[in-house]
Amino acid sequence: MTNVRDLMAQGRHTLAGAAIAAPGREAARLLGTLLGLSEVQVRAREEQPVEAQLAGRFAALVARRAAGEPAAYLLGRREFFGREFGVDERVLIPRPETELLVEIALALPLPDAAAVLDIGTGSGCIALTLAAERPSWRLLATDLSLGALACAHANARRLSLAGRVAFVATDLAAALALDTIDLVVANPPYIDPREPALVALDVRTYEPHLALFAAEGGLAILARLFGLAEGLHPEAVLACEIGYGQLDAVLDLAGECPWLELVEVRSDLAGIARDVVFRRAS
Secondary structure (H helix, E strand, O other): OEEHHHHHHHHHHHHHHOOOOOHHHHHHHHHHHHHOOOHHHHHHOOOOEEOHHHHHHHHHHHHHHHOOOOHHHHHOEEEEOOEEEEOOOOOOOOOHHHHHHHHHHHHOOOOOOOEEEEEOOOOOHHHHHHHHHOOOOEEEEEEOOHHHHHHHHHHHHHOOOEOOEEEEEOOOOOOOOOOOOOEEEEOOOOEOOOOHHHOOHHHHHHOOHHHOEOHHHHOHHHHHHHHHHHHOOOOOEEEEEOOOOOHHHHHHHHHOOOOEEEEEEEEOOOOOEEEEEEEEOO
16 A cells, blocks of 8 residues: 555656646645645655555546646635635636735725625635625625536635625626625636737636636726726726736726726736726716
8 A cells, every 4th residue: 555655756756747836735735635634734644554546536636737737626726815715617716916906905995884796706706705804895796607606606605604795697797786886896807819828728728718818809898897887886996907918908998988087006916017996986
């Protein structure tokens, strides 16, 4: 019977050969998922025996990771803003840079019982994080994908937030009354489908294209969001994540909407303009 040390060595070797970054850590996380152990616990139990069936499952996971399948999908989870969210191929994997959008929302001077709309919620990571951080806020989240909404519902239950966020299947905010909304947040698709090289191979191979790509050079959904903002009440806020190099084009789009007043452009830790914040002008 093999043990943890031997499996770790095999997994690390395979992943390193596939040029996977931090192969030892990746192997420990995959093995830990099967054993019900943390990464640290795996490393502390090198002599623990592992049955052949489980060793085979580990080898299969390692092979899938070496082929490029994202670790978050293999593990079935991804941490976001200090909480663990379930993820699978139905939803975009939450990124650390999207935590910046949450930080922006939490810092806004909104009413105590603010009504907040998360458009294109995916896994629900933004809406559920805001619900957890601001229990008095009223959260509404939409998505066109029924699979994504099922994933978001599961995360709400997992985080004991079921009932705190209302999930609606709709295209952006179709048929919703926006004049009672204080804040709209969105991490929309913004990648130009004519430029697939802008995203890594594993991303464009495994993650849902509906959540990644938008027409008109990646700006089509942002343009629709800016149009929808006309229905917000004066002083309501729209905060959106944008793509690399899109700031000028996004501001040009917003300039065609006299109801939008730019509040802030926020850059991520790499210095890339990552979020734009607008106020609905009076």
